[in-house]
Amino acid sequence: MSATGSASTGTGGDVRSSIWLVPILCGLAVGFDGYDLVVYGTVVPALLEYQAWGLSPEQVGVIGSYAIIGMLFGALIAGTVTDIIGRRKALLICVAWFSVFTAVCGIAPSPEIFGLFRFLAGLGLGGLIPIAAALTLEYAPAHRRNFTYLAMMACYNVGGLLAAGLAIVLIPAFGWRVMFFVALIPLFIVVPLGMKYLPESISFLLAKGRRSEAEAIGRRFGVPVQAVERTVEREEEVATRGGALEGVKTLLSRLYFLRSVAFWVASFFGLMLIYGLSNWLPGVMTEAGYSVGSALSFLVLFQGGAAVGNLIIGGLADRFGTKLVCGLAFTLAGLSIALLSIQMPLVAIYVFAGLAGVGTFGGMTLVYSYIGQYYPASSRATALGWSAGVGRLGAILGPILGGLLVGAGLAVPWGFYTFALAGVLAATIIFLLPRSPVAVEKAEWM
Incomplete structure (x- = not known):
């Protein structure tokens, strides 16, 4: 039954x-x-x-x-x-x-x-x-x-x-x-x-x-x-009342338009990181000279760091604020991915692979959380839907970009630098976002 x-x-x-x-x-x-x-x-x-x-x-x-x-x-x-x-x-x-x-x-x-x-x-x-x-x-x-x-x-x-x-x-x-x-x-x-x-x-x-x-x-x-x-x-x-149309009007209004574009771009880079690295991290590490088994272990640590990091970053965001922790998470992802290109002890490389997972998935999770807090209640679902839709374009690009870099023989070090740059750009966008108009109105009212 x-x-x-x-x-x-x-x-x-x-x-x-x-x-x-x-x-x-x-x-x-x-x-x-x-x-x-x-x-x-x-x-x-x-x-x-x-x-x-x-x-x-x-x-x-x-x-x-x-x-x-x-x-x-x-x-x-x-x-x-x-x-x-x-x-x-x-x-x-x-x-x-x-x-x-x-x-x-x-x-x-x-x-x-x-x-x-x-x-x-x-x-x-x-x-x-x-x-x-x-x-x-x-x-x-x-x-x-x-x-x-x-x-x-x-x-x-x-x-x-x-x-x-x-x-x-x-x-x-x-x-x-x-x-x-x-x-x-x-x-x-x-x-x-x-x-x-x-x-x-x-x-x-x-x-x-x-x-x-x-x-x-x-x-x-x-x-x-x-x-x-x-x-x-x-x-x-x-x-x-035509709520979906009202949500679109809010996103494209003079007050929110540039903010909306910023969230779309951050979502684009965040999902490009997730799907690009999930598809190509073993391949890029193999190009860097690691055995197939070792290269797969980097993917283990990347996903393991994400599983643990999501919970930790969620708690930090509740304590220190979603914007700050989201920006720091993407920064952590960018720095960790860039450091994977440097020859160093294997243990250190493993640590940075795990931190890349923490920052990449934690940052992307908080982007959606931040959007949910940023817009008026009547527009949140529309804002999340549009950001996720634009972000999917980054998710599609990530695996293709990884393949192009490997095929051109540029996986090391430019594969690392390209994805690291995506993390840094996402962090920069989040840090530069002005306060939510909703939060400003609440602060002024109080």
Whole structure:
């Protein structure tokens, strides 16, 4: 029986035992999302040596961008699909979708088919995270909502860490194709668990007039249905007034336009860093003279630093301010990536790889948090959507740029310097942003 069905039959079940169920299941799904995206970076060195396909670095870079292009379309499609079938079904479909299409990459007979499968997998990868984030925030304990959200999103990097760790063991023994077969695991674990235990979104049920189901699930998970209902009513009111159009007007207004462009550029550079390094860090380190195993270990540390750093940086931002910590995080990323180009003891190189992960992912996470604080409530969703959309262009460019640098023989040191510059530019933009007009109005009013 589905979670929706079982929840609607009564109020049984201890709230304390249920309250973490949704974040855990969403975290599992997001973890495999992270695995399925980072897995491509782990096989880049092997693809370059795979004589049957004879791929150049430029071609490998372009193929690396296919999944990200798919993610762009997936994120756009997911919103419409979710409104029709609900968040629970949409999340499980996304997991099954990217699991299957990532797995079949392992049997692709040609680079063209391989690239097509990567694009198709990207549709599910891109659709999953917005759904998982919305479900987690809806069911998270009210007093720990931000921490729960950040912990759930840290699972993305844990999945990337898993991909890099498994690559060190599996690729030498079984070849690069086996890395894609591992992606079938969520199909047999996350999907069955989600079908049994994952509840439907309460806001979706209320919007569809299924109030009795919403109340039963709310009692089981300790979620006040009245609070969710007020949120749904506000969203409907904003939609009725043409809220999306008003949000665009705010972004493009004289007061916010340059600020909006600054956030778009920071998002562009931040996602270029994340996807460029996730795809090309092992390849660039191999060009720098490290063995394939050592090069993959840098990706392990990059993703591991991101998983731990997200939680640390989130706490620092709460204490010292989002703007300051976001700018410092990107600065840390830029300096650490630049230092990777210098010959130094291996332990030091490992440390800087980890710090690069801390700064890159921590800075990008805080960009979205900062946007959420910067704009008026009526424009925040639009501001986040536009920044994420422009940022995706950077995500597409990152793998292509890495391939061009490697193909031109410029990976060392210019590959490091190019991505380091992206981090420094993102930091500079954040530091130069003036105070939010919303914050200024509050300060003057107080």
